[in-house]
Amino acid sequence: MAFTIETEDRKLGLAWHDPALAGKPATHVLIVGVGRFAAPGLQPLNSTPASARALAGWFLDGATGRAAEGFANPARPLGSLAMLLSEQDDGASSIFEGAAVPRAHFANVKAALRAWIERAGTNGDSAAVLAVFSHGQAERRRTAVLFEDYGSDPLDPYAGMTEAEQLIDALSTLVPRDKLVILDCCRMQVDLQLPHQGTFGTALIGGVARTFSGRPQVMMSTQYDGAGYGGKDGRPTLFATALLDALRGCAADNDERTVNTRRLSEITERILGLWQKENEPLQVPDTQESKSFVVTSVPDDDRMTMFLSLDEPHDIRTARISVFEDDATVFQTLGAAGPDPFARVRVRSDRTHRLVATDEHGDPIGEETRKSRPPVAFRKLPPDRPNYSLRSIRAMGVAAASDAKLEVNVPGTGPALVMFSRVRAAGADDDGLPTEILMAPGEGGQAESALPPGVWLMDLRRPGILQTFRHVEVSPGETVKVDIPQPQSPHEWLERAVAAAVVPPGPHRMGFFDHEAPALRINAAAGMRLEPRAHDGRLSLFLAEDDLEERFSQKGSGAPVWIEATGDTWRERAFVPLIGRIGHYAGTWSGTPDPWEVEVLADDRPPRRGAHLASYAVSRQWGPMLAFLGRRNFPEAGAALRAIGTRALREAMEKALNPLAAICAALVATATHQTKALGISEERLRNLCDRFPTLPDGAVILARYRLREGRDAGELLDEALGRGVPVTSLAVDWLAEALAITGHARAAEARDTAMSCDPAKAFTVLQLPPEAP
Numbered sequence: 050m051a052f053t054i055e056t057e058d059r060k061l062g063l064a065w066h067d068p069a070l071a072g073k074p075a076t077h078v079l080i081v082g083v084g085r086f087a088a089p090g091l092q093p094l095n096s097t098p099a100s101a102r103a104l105a106g107w108f109l110d111g112a113t114g115r116a117a118e119g120f121a122n123p124a125r126p127l128g129s130l131a132m133l134l135s136e137q138d139d140g141a142s143s144i145f146e147g148a149a150v151p152r153a154h155f156a157n158v159k160a161a162l163r164a165w166i167e168r169a170g171t172n173g174d175s176a177a178v179l180a181v182f183s184h185g186q187a188e189r190r191r192t193a194v195l196f197e198d199y200g201s202d203p204l205d206p207y208a209g210m211t212e213a214e215q216l217i218d219a220l221s222t223l224v225p226r227d228k229l230v231i232l233d234c235c236r237m238q239v240d241l242q243l244p245h246q247g248t249f250g251t252a253l254i255g256g257v258a259r260t261f262s263g264r265p266q267v268m269m270s271t272q273y274d275g276a277g278y279g280g281k282d283g284r285p286t287l288f289a290t291a292l293l294d295a296l297r298g299c300a301a302d303n304d305e306r307t308v309n310t311r312r313l314s315e316i317t318e319r320i321l322g323l324w325q326k327e328n329e330p331l332q333v334p335d336t337q338e339s340k341s342f343v344v345t346s347v348p349d350d351d352r353m354t355m356f357l358s359l360d361e362p363h364d365i366r367t368a369r370i371s372v373f374e375d376d377a378t379v380f381q382t383l384g385a386a387g388p389d390p391f392a393r394v395r396v397r398s399d400r401t402h403r404l405v406a407t408d409e410h411g412d413p414i415g416e417e418t419r420k421s422r423p424p425v426a427f428r429k430l431p432p433d434r435p436n437y438s439l440r441s442i443r444a445m446g447v448a449a450a451s452d453a454k455l456e457v458n459v460p461g462t463g464p465a466l467v468m469f470s471r472v473r474a475a476g477a478d479d480d481g482l483p484t485e486i487l488m489a490p491g492e493g494g495q496a497e498s499a500l501p502p503g504v505w506l507m508d509l510r511r512p513g514i515l516q517t518f519r520h521v522e523v524s525p526g527e528t529v530k531v532d533i534p535q536p537q538s539p540h541e542w543l544e545r546a547v548a549a550a551v552v553p554p555g556p557h558r559m560g561f562f563d564h565e566a567p568a569l570r571i572n573a574a575a576g577m578r579l580e581p582r583a584h585d586g587r588l589s590l591f592l593a594e595d596d597l598e599e600r601f602s603q604k605g606s607g608a609p610v611w612i613e614a615t616g617d618t619w620r621e622r623a624f625v626p627l628i629g630r631i632g633h634y635a636g637t638w639s640g641t642p643d644p645w646e647v648e649v650l651a652d653d654r655p656p657r658r659g660a661h662l663a664s665y666a667v668s669r670q671w672g673p674m675l676a677f678l679g680r681r682n683f684p685e686a687g688a689a690l691r692a693i694g695t696r697a698l699r700e701a702m703e704k705a706l707n708p709l710a711a712i713c714a715a716l717v718a719t720a721t722h723q724t725k726a727l728g729i730s731e732e733r734l735r736n737l738c739d740r741f742p743t744l745p746d747g748a749v750i751l752a753r754y755r756l757r758e759g760r761d762a763g764e765l766l767d768e769a770l771g772r773g774v775p776v777t778s779l780a781v782d783w784l785a786e787a788l789a790i791t792g793h794a795r796a797a798e799a800r801d802t803a804m805s806c807d808p809a810k811a812f813t814v815l816q817l818p819p820e821a822p
Contacts, residue, residue, distance in 0.1 A: 051112070051127075054148035061164045062131035062157075064146045065109060075128025076120070076176045077169040079161060080105050081196075083153045083183035085135045087209065088200020097182035098136035100233060100289035102145070104180055105132050107293055109146070111345070118297040121346045125176050129168050131161050135197040153183075155196045155209050159253050166254075170224040173262075176342065177228045179220075182289065185234030186210070191804055192269070193250050194234055210250035214804075217267055219254040222790045226263035227342040229310060233270040233288050261756040261790050263340065266310040268292075268317070291320035298347040299354050299425040303472065304484075306349060311341040311684050319427060323358055323391045340722045341684075353398045353423040358391040359406060359414060359430055365390055367409040374400050398423040406430040422472055422506070422520055439507065439521060442528045453523040455500040457488050457531045465489070465533050466673050466689050468508040469500065472520065489673040489692035500529055509533065510685050512550035512676040542583040542590055546650050549665035550676040551810070552588075569651070575610045576600075577627055579649060587654055593625050593647040593664070600629035601708045601741050608743055609776050614651055614662055615820070623662040623814040624776040625649060626709050635668070635707060637697060643670050645707060660807035660814040670697065671710045678717055678779065679811035687721030690714055695728055702733045705740055709776070712737065712746045713811065716779050719750055731755075738765070745772035746780040753783050756790070763791065770795060774802060778813050781806045 051067035053059075058066060067075070082101025084094040111119025112127040120127060134143040135153040142149035151157040162179075169177035184195045192213040199209030213232055220228055270288035285293070292313070300308045300316035357372070359365045365384060370392050372380035380394045396402055402421050406414040415431030459465050469486040488496045502525045508518040523529050536554030538544045546552040569579060569591070576596040583590045593610075600607040610625040625647060632645035646667045655661050666675060670693060677686035690698070693714075701711045715737060718724045724734075734754055738747035748769035752762035766787055775781045785803035788796040807814045 052146055054146075059148050059150060060160075062133045062150045062161045063129060063164070064105075064132055064148075064150065065112065065127060065130040066168075067126070067128055070126065070128040072171045073128075074125045074172050074174040076108075076122055076125045076178065077128050077165060078105075078108055078130040078178045079165040079180070080131070081133045081153050081158055081161075081181045081183070083135045083181075083195065083197055085138065085197055086184065086195060086200060087198050088195075091184065091195075091200060093138070094184065095136070095283040096286045096289075097184075097233070098134050098143070099283050100182040100285040101132065101134060101180070103285045103289060103293060104231075105130060105145070107296060117348060120296075121348075122176075122343065123346070124343075125174070128175065129165070131165060133157055133161055153196050154198045155211070155251065158196055162253050166223055173225050175225040175227070176344070177223075177225055178231070178344075179229070179265075180231040180233070182233045182286070185213075185232070188249070190214070190806075190808055191249065192232070192234070194232060207250050211253050212250045213269070215252055216254065217265055218786050218789050219252070221264045221786065222261055223254075224262055227340075228263070228265035229344065230265045230267045231292070232268070233286055235270075260759055261787070263757070264786075266314075266341070268314055287321060287324055288317070291317045294320055294354070296345060298350070301347045301424045303423050305346075307343045307346045309341045309343050313344060315684075316425065320356065323356060323389075323427075347424075350423070351398055352395050353421060353425060355394045355396050355402070355421060355426045355428060356391050357394060357404060357406075357428050357430070363406070363408060363414050363430075365392065368414060369407045369411075371405045372396065373403040373405070376403075396421060404428055404430060420520065422504070438530075438532045439519060440530050441521065441523060442530060451525055452499040452501055453525065453527045453529055455486065455488070455498045455529050455531070457496045457533070459495075459533045459535075466510040466677070466685055466692065467496075467531060467533075468510065468688060469505045470508065471501075472504040472506055487688050487692040489689045502527075507531070510688075511536065511554075512673075512680045512682065512685075540583065540585065540588075543588070543650075545646075545648060545667045546590070546663070546665070548672060548676065549648075549663075549667065550679050551650060551663040551665055569649070570613045570615075572608075572611050575608070575612075575625075577610050577625065579612070582648075587652065589651040589653075591649040591651075593627055593649055595627040595629050595632070597629045599631050600627055601744065609773075612649065612662075612664075616653060616661060618819060619661055620817045620819050621660055621662045621814055622817060623649070623660075623664050623810075624774075624812045625664045626666045626776070626812050628707055628709055631706065637670050643668055645671075645710070659809050660816055662814050663810055664812050664814070665810075666709070666812075668710070671713070674717060675713060675811050678713055678777075679809065681779075681808055683717070683720050686717045687723055690717045690721075690723070690727070698727055698729070702729065702737065705737065708737070708741045708744060712744065712750070712780075713777060715750050716746070716777060719753055720779065724754070738768075743772065745769040745775045745784070746777050748772065749775055749780040749784045749787070752787055756787055762787065763793075766791065766793060770799070774813060774815070776813050778806050778808055778810055781813055782808070 051065050053063055053066050080101045082098035084098040108120045108127055108130055110116035111121045132145050132150045133153040134150055136143050142152060169175050181194055186193045193210040194213050196209050202208040217230060295313050295316040296308060300312040302312060357370060359368060367384055369383050371378060372394050374396055379396060382392060399422055401418060403418045405416045408414055417430060417432045457467050467488040471484045486498055486500065488498060500523060502523055504520060504522045506518055507521055521529060536547055538547045543552050547554050578594045579591040580594060582592050597607060610627050611622055612625055613622045627647050628645060635645045636642045648665060650663045652661050673689040674686055677689055698714055701707060701714060705711050715729060715734060718727050718729050731754060734751045738751045741747060748765045752765035755762040769784055775784055781803050785799040788799045805816050807816065
C-alpha cells in the first residue's frame with residue numbers, strides 16, 4: 050500500500066505515493082475539482098468535485114486491487130496521485146482517503162502542479178495525467194479555467210484563472226513525453242472584457258525556454274460553443290461519466306485489451322453522443338494533436354457493454370425493452386434504469402442478440418437481430434438507416450479465390466474514409482494477415498482492394514459526423530460492395546463546402562437574414578479573381594480563379610493570396626489556396642484527372658463563434674485528408690494520408706507541382722508521427738522548405754521536426770517569421786508554440802496571431818479587431 054497521510058504530502062494534495070517507483074517508469078496523476086468560487090453570482094458546482102473523486106477512485110481502485118475495473122498498467126503502475134478539492138461551503142478542507150486535501154486556490158494548485166511535474170519528470174518513460182473539473186470561460190479560441198479564488202481580488206479581475214492553451218504549451222516542454230490533460234469545464238462567453246491580445250489569467254508555469262518533449266494529449270469536454278452537460282444531485286458530469294465508461298473497458302482494443310488515448314477520445318465521444326438532444330449542440334471532446342499512448346489495460350472478459358437507445362420520437366422511459374441472447378432473455382425493463390436516455394446492458398460477446406422495443410401502448414418501436422462483438426456496441430431502435438449500404442455478393446460459376454474483393458463507391462464530392470479492421474479473438478496469435486485496410490475513395494469516387502476472408506469491422510468516418518461501423522463476415526470469392534451516398538447539403542451549391550467540412554451536413558434551417566453579401570477586399574498584387582456564385586442572405590459563395598499559370602514556381606516567384614472581408618461587426622483575413630491555372634490540370638499519380646479547385650465561403654452567422662470566412666480546395670485525392678485536418682481530427686487525417694499511399698505522397702513531395710497539398714501532407718505526417726513510416730525524410734522536408742520561399746509553412750514543419758528530436762531550430766524559426774504568416778492554421782499554432790518554448794523575442798507576437806486564427810479551418814483565417822469608424 051502506498052497511501053500517505055503525512056502532513057507535508059497532504060499540503061500538496063498527495064494521497065498516494067509509492068517511493069519504490071521513484072526514478073522508474075510510472076503513472077503520476079494530479080486531479081483538481083473546483084465547485085466553490087469567490088466570485089459573487091458564480092454558480093456553485095457539485096458535479097465537478099464528484100467527477101474528480103470518481104476519476105481518482107478509478108485510479109486507486111486499480112492500484113489497491115479493490116475493484117477489477119480500476120487502473121491497470123504493469124509497464125507504468127501508479128506512482129503518485131494528488132487531489133485538490135473545493136466542495137465545502139464553509140471553506141473547510143475536504144477529506145479524501147483518510148486525510149484532508151487542500152482547497153483549489155490558485156496558489157495551492159500551482160504548488161501541487163509543480164510537485165507533480167517534479168515527480169513525473171524523474172523518468173522520461175513515465176506518463177503524466179492532469180485532470181481539472183471546474184467552471185470555464187472563453188474568448189474566441191482561448192479558455193480560462195477558474196479556481197476557487199476567482200473573483201476574490203477587486204483590483205485584478207483575472208486573478209484566480211489560468212489560460213488552458215498557455216498551460217498546454219508549457220507542458221509540451223516538460224518530461225515525460227507521454228502526457229494526458231483532461232479539462233472538463235464549460236466554455237461560456239464571458240461578461241468580463243478579455244484582452245484581444247496577450248494571455249489572460251496567470252500562468253501556472255512560466256514561459257522559460259525549454260526543450261520540446263511532446264505535446265500532451267488533450268481532452269476538453271466542450272468545444273467553443275459553450276455546450277456543457279453537467280451532472281445533477283452531486284453526480285459526475287456526463288463527460289466524466291462517459292470518460293470512466295471508456296476507461297473501464299468500453300475503449301479497450303479487442304486484441305491487446307488496452308485503452309490508448311486515441312480510443313479513449315473516440316469512445317468517450319460516442320457515449321456522449323447518446324445524450325444529444327434535438328436543437329442542442331453535442332458535447333464533443335476537443336482532442337488535440339499528440340502521439341497516442343496506452344493509459345490502462347482491462348482484464349479478458351467474455352462479456353461486453355451494449356448501449357441501447359431509441360429513435361428521437363420515442364420515449365425510452367416508458368418503453369419496454371428486451372434483449373434476447375441466443376433466444377434466451379438476458380435483459381428486460383420498462384424504461385431505462387435511471388435518468389440515462391439509453392439502456393446499458395452487459396451481454397456475452399460473439400453471440401447473436403435480438404433487440405425488441407415496444408412503446409407504452411405495446412405497439413412495436415423496432416426490432417433488430419445482430420451479432421455483437423467486444424468491447425462495446427451501440428444499437429438504436431428502430432435500426433438506423435445508415436448512410437452507407439453494405440452488401441456481400443457471392444461469386445457464381447468461378448473458382449473460389451483465396452481473397453474476397455472489396456469495392457467502395459462514393460459518388461459526388463463528399464470525402465470519406467473507410468477502414469476495415471480485422472476482428473480476432475482476444476489473445477489470438479498474429480497469423481501474419483493484414484489487420485487493417487484503409488480506403489479513401491479518390492479516382493472517380495471508387496476504390497478497390499483485396500479483403501482476406503474472415504470477420505471485419507467496417508468503420509466509416511466523415512469529418513464532423515460520428516463514425517458509423519458494422520461487422521461483416523466474408524468468405525473466399527465474395528465481393529463486398531460499399532456504396533456511400535453523399536451527405537445532405539443545405540443548398541445544392543454548398544455540396545463542396547459540406548465535403549470540405551466547412552459547412553455541417555444535413556438539411557439545416559440555415560436562417561435567412563436581410564444582409565448584403567460581405568465586402569471582400571483582395572490584395573492588389575494577388576493576381577486572382579473572385580466570381581460570385583450564390584447568396585442566400587446569410588451565406589455567400591465565391592469561386593476563386595488564379596491569373597498566374599504556376600503561382601508557386603520553384604524559382605521562388607508568386608506570393609500567397611490573401612483576402613480581407615468585413616461585416617457589420619467583424620473583420621477577417623483569409624488565405625486562398627490557389628496554386629495557379631496548373632491546378633485545373635492536376636491529377637492523381639496514376640494520371641486520373643483531379644483538378645484542384647478553390648472556393649471561398651462567407652457566413653454572416655457562423656456557428657461556434659468561428660470565423661466568418663472559409664477558403665477551401667476541392668480535390669478527390671486530397672479532400673479527405675484536408676477535411677480531417679480542418680477539423681483537427683489527427684487520427685483520421687493520418688489514416689486518410691496513409692490511404693492516399695506512399696507513391697502518391699512521394700510524387701507530391703518530390704515533384705511539388707502542388708506545394709499546398711505537399712505542405713498539408715507533411716503537416717499531417719509530422720503531427721501523427723508518421724514521417725518515417727511514409728518515407729518523408731528530413732531531406733524531403735528541407736526541399737519543401739527551400740523550394741517555396743514565399744510559404745512559411747515548410748520552415749515551420751522542418752523546425753517542428755528538429756525540435757522534436759531535441760535539436761536547434763532557431764534559424765528555421767527566424768526564416769519562417771521573415772516569410773510572413775503561415776498559410777495553414779496548424780503551422781500558425783506550431784510556430785507560436787516553437788517560439789514560446791525557445792524563448793524567442795517575437796513569441797508574444799506569434800501567440801497573438803495564433804489566438805486570432807480559427808483552428809477549425811485547414812487554411813489560415815485570422816479574426817481581426819474591427820476597424821475604427
